[in-house]
Amino acid sequence: MKYDVIIVGGGASGLACALTLVSARGRGWQWAEDRKYLLFDTDSSDLKRAYLKNVPGLDPMEGKELLQKIRSQIEAWGGIDFLQEEVVRVKRIDSLYQVESSSGKVFSADYLVLACGFHRFSVEGLGVEVVENTKSPKPGRVMIRHRDYEVADGLFVVGTLAGLSSHFTSCAGSGVEVAIEILSRFAGKRIVIHDVPEEG
Numbered sequence: 757m758k759y760d761v762i763i764v765g766g767g768a769s770g771l772a773c774a775l776t777l778v779s780a781r782g783r784g785w786q787w788a789e790d791r792k793y794l795l796f797d798t799d800s801s802d803l804k805r806a807y808l809k810n811v812p813g814l815d816p817m818e819g820k821e822l823l824q825k826i827r828s829q830i831e832a833w834g835g836i837d838f839l840q841e842e843v844v845r846v847k848r849i850d851s852l853y854q855v856e857s858s859s860g861k862v863f864s865a866d867y868l869v870l871a872c873g874f875h876r877f878s879v880e881g882l883g884v885e886v887v888e889n890t891k892s893p894k895p896g897r898v899m900i901r902h903r904d905y906e907v908a909d910g911l912f913v914v915g916t917l918a919g920l921s922s923h924f925t926s927c928a929g930s931g932v933e934v935a936i937e938i939l940s941r942f943a944g945k946r947i948v949i950h951d952v953p954e955e956g
């Protein structure tokens with residue numbers, strides 16, 4: 757099956773990317789309406805161990821509750837499939853990324869977003885340069901070099917795997933940045949998604 761965007765990782769950065777992508781739907785933008793998105797996740801986000809007291813504007817909350825809240829927000833927009841499986845291999849075939857999961861399922865997409873966190877990067881076949889994560893105070897963390905989050909044509913990296921500091925807000929922000937970049941490419945112009953209160 758072919759998707760427009762496949763996101764690998766459903767933690768802070770991957771979910772923020774997904775939420776922004778789907779939030780372009782239902783606005784009468786022809787270029788956004790029939791897009792298909794797929795998110796893979798192995799359910800081991802660092803947020804599952806966190807208790808968040810320093811996320812701007814958010815009352816103190818367990819990280820696992822925040823993950824669930826964002827998932828619900830995404831589901832309310834619709835237009836995305838979730839698969840709780842590990843991505844093990846990616847091949848570039850012409851302009852498409854062909855993604856294979858641990859159970860052997862194969863999907864392709866025009867854009868691929870790597871949001872796998874900084875503990876390890878074990879996806880084969882991409883030929884990306886995985887280096888020591890210099891932003892982490894702890895040894896053994898990894899990151900992938902990029903330019904404005906883009907690693908190769910249509911291949912993006914976000915969150916701690918992009919070398920951002922390990923905080924919800926900065927990782928989520930990178931997911932939003934990449935989603936807006938991809939949506940702008942769909943639209944053929946720079947876009948912004950802002951909502952205002954309903955009147956009355």
Ligand SMILES: Cc1cc2nc3c(=O)[nH]c(=O)nc-3n(C[C@H](O)[C@H](O)[C@H](O)COP(=O)(O)OP(=O)(O)OC[C@H]3O[C@@H](n4cnc5c(N)ncnc54)[C@H](O)[C@@H]3O)c2cc1C
Pocket residue numbers: 764765766767768769770796797798799800801802803804805806807808809810811819841842843844871872873874878879914915916917921922923924925927
């Ligand atoms: C104990 C603890 C306390 C913390 N407290 C705070 C705090 O108070 N404030 C704050 O702002 N931040 C806090 N953080 C940091 C915050 O949780 C991280 O910065 C954030 O979760 C990183 O987001 P990420 O998207 O880079 O990675 P993650 O959220 O870790 O998500 C990565 C996801 O990718 C998935 N994945 C990896 N490889 C694959 C694959 N091949 N296929 C499919 N899925 C894959 C994983 O299962 C995981 O769900 C804390 C972290 C910890 C551990």
